[in-house]
Amino acid sequence: MIDLNEISCCFITITAAALALISAIFILFRLPKSPQKAKKYHPIGSSYLSQILNFYRLHDFMTDLSRKHKTYRLSTLFRSEIFTTDPAVVEYMLKTNFPNYVKGLYQYNILTDLLGDGIFAVDGDKWKHQRKLSSYEFSTKILRDFSSVVFKTTAVKLVRIVSEASASNRPLDMQDLFMKATLDSVFKVILGIDLDGLSRTYEEGARFTDAFDKANAITSFRYADFFWKIKRFLNIGSEAELRKNIKVVDEFVYKLIKGKIEQLNNPHVDLQPGKKEDILSRFLELKETDPKYLRDIVLNFVIAGKDTTATTVSWFFYLLCKHPDIQEKIAKEIIEATQVSSNSSIEELAARVNEETLDKVHYLHAALSETLRLYPAVPVDAKVCFSNDTLPDGYSVKKGDMMAYVPYAMGRMKDLWGNDAEEFRPERWLSEKGHFQPKSSFIFTAFQGGPRICLGKDFAYRQMKIFSMILLGSCKFKLNDESKPVKYRTALTLHIEGGLHLRVFPRSSHDTIFNA
Numbered sequence: 339m340i341d342l343n344e345i346s347c348c349f350i351t352i353t354a355a356a357l358a359l360i361s362a363i364f365i366l367f368r369l370p371k372s373p374q375k376a377k378k379y380h381p382i383g384s385s386y387l388s389q390i391l392n393f394y395r396l397h398d399f400m401t402d403l404s405r406k407h408k409t410y411r412l413s414t415l416f417r418s419e420i421f422t423t424d425p426a427v428v429e430y431m432l433k434t435n436f437p438n439y440v441k442g443l444y445q446y447n448i449l450t451d452l453l454g455d456g457i458f459a460v461d462g463d464k465w466k467h468q469r470k471l472s473s474y475e476f477s478t479k480i481l482r483d484f485s486s487v488v489f490k491t492t493a494v495k496l497v498r499i500v501s502e503a504s505a506s507n508r509p510l511d512m513q514d515l516f517m518k519a520t521l522d523s524v525f526k527v528i529l530g531i532d533l534d535g536l537s538r539t540y541e542e543g544a545r546f547t548d549a550f551d552k553a554n555a556i557t558s559f560r561y562a563d564f565f566w567k568i569k570r571f572l573n574i575g576s577e578a579e580l581r582k583n584i585k586v587v588d589e590f591v592y593k594l595i596k597g598k599i600e601q602l603n604n605p606h607v608d609l610q611p612g613k614k615e616d617i618l619s620r621f622l623e624l625k626e627t628d629p630k631y632l633r634d635i636v637l638n639f640v641i642a643g644k645d646t647t648a649t650t651v652s653w654f655f656y657l658l659c660k661h662p663d664i665q666e667k668i669a670k671e672i673i674e675a676t677q678v679s680s681n682s683s684i685e686e687l688a689a690r691v692n693e694e695t696l697d698k699v700h701y702l703h704a705a706l707s708e709t710l711r712l713y714p715a716v717p718v719d720a721k722v723c724f725s726n727d728t729l730p731d732g733y734s735v736k737k738g739d740m741m742a743y744v745p746y747a748m749g750r751m752k753d754l755w756g757n758d759a760e761e762f763r764p765e766r767w768l769s770e771k772g773h774f775q776p777k778s779s780f781i782f783t784a785f786q787g788g789p790r791i792c793l794g795k796d797f798a799y800r801q802m803k804i805f806s807m808i809l810l811g812s813c814k815f816k817l818n819d820e821s822k823p824v825k826y827r828t829a830l831t832l833h834i835e836g837g838l839h840l841r842v843f844p845r846s847s848h849d850t851i852f853n854a
């Protein structure tokens with residue numbers, strides 16, 4: 339028989355226990371969790387939809403948002419994406435708490451098929467090792483001297499090409515020429531090989547160049563392609579194309595590496611002077627002989643140095659066409675520094691471009707920096723937050739959030755550059771004596787800042803200055819069609835949409851430099 343008293347007693351006990359448990363949970367949740375202040379997150383700047391609708395002018399759209407909030411975020415289902423133009427926050431993420439803002443697995447997965455374990459794709463010890471070796475190599479006099487010779491030879495080739503176009507009254511796509519010229523020179527400095535992309539006389543080199551450009555573009559496209567992993571798994575569409583192009587790139591680079599290793603190991607091959615000046619040979623001398631590791635190192639440098647420098651010089655020439663007075667002022671500075679006359683040949687001009695004259699052209703250096711302020715080659719640069727953090731502005735960031743500093747928007751902020759922030763005015767970089775005055779790398783962020791600051795910054799300035807001194811010392815440039823707007827293409831690097839079409843003229847009518 340069931341005892342009703344026992345049941346009701348049991349029921350009362352269970353109910354009392356349940357009530358006690360619920361009250362305990364309730365009290366526990368009502369208690370302040372910790373003595374810390376409640377976390378706050380940056381204001382939401384815009385939605386993904388507005389980003390997509392403004393994609394064609396994305397960097398200007400982001401600049402407008404930055405004018406409202408120095409730091410803002412986009413919120414997605416899984417994480418926030420935070421964009422900042424606040425120098426204090428930029429310094430914090432790039433330097434003060436550098437280990438907490440990394441490339442992360444997200445970027446590694448996108449980049450590694452092409453970049454392997456190269457410096458651009460990795461964090462931690464792998465990054466530290468390459469950074470240490472490469473910073474040493476990049477600071478040597480051997481590299482400085484060798485690269486200057488390479489840049490001058492390439493610039494002279496450029497003058498020959500533009501002079502031919504001028505003689506036949508043809509406009510030229512200067513961005514395309516700068517792309518080829520920077521690839522030729524970075525390839526020579528890094529691998530010691532003449533690709534000759536400018537005249538395309540080396541068939542294997544031309545095949546490599548095309549495959550490399552395609553592989554680079556498809557890798558960048560992965561950032562916007564939600565389906566790339568599925569496409570890679572099925573080996574279809576752009577991913578099949580990527581695999582094919584990486585194979586061409588790898589075959590070419592491995593062959594070069596193998597050749598260099600054989601050369602170095604063969605005691606009967608006496609390397610001629612100058613043969614060990616390229617970065618690859620120098621790494622081999624340091625006993626780095628793993629071909630995959632060497633492939634990753636050299637390809638990362640080639641990618642780092644090509645489009646960035648070429649697009650910057652292209653925007654620079656565009657701005658000089660828009661400001662002919664500044665073009666003339668730079669030409670005058672070059673002619674005064676090198677002391678060339680209208681009877682000098684192009685070789686004489688090139689010979690006078692040396693460490694001493696490169697140091698004299700402060701206005702040119704300022705104008706190139708001013709170009710990078712307004713048209714930074716890397717307009718937005720993102721990291722991933724490694725663990726929960728609070729930024730110097732008091733706002734919080736969660737583990738896994740994306741944190742980006744925005745050089746394009748930063749270059750246009752009035753509170754950083756004054757009311758004329760949107761104007762191209764090289765003078766803002768000069769002291770009263772006309773000497774170039776650098777700005778903090780957390781305000782002028784075109785080269786990033788902190789421990790991962792661009793390793794090729796001086797290399798890039800030297801190349802841009804040498805190209806400009808030789809081209810502007812001998813030629814004048816004008817836009818082919820003044821009425822056609824020049825715009826950027828929204829991508830990882832800031833290319834000019836459709837190229838930069840210019841007309842070229844000799845600097846003076848009896849100019850032997852140009853006609854030599």
Ligand code: HEM
Pocket residue numbers: 457458469524638639640642643644646647650710714715716719720783784785786789790791792793794795797798
């Ligand atoms: C105007 C030209 C250039 C600009 C504006 C530029 C800008 C930058 C920026 C923004 C970064 C950081 C990218 C990131 O977050 O990973 C970077 C990194 C780097 N750059 Fe440059 N760059 C230029 C030219 C060059 C050249 C010519 C080289 C070498 C040949 C080079 C080598 C590198 C390397 C190796 C890194 C990675 C550094 C590291 O992660 O420790 N760059 N550059």
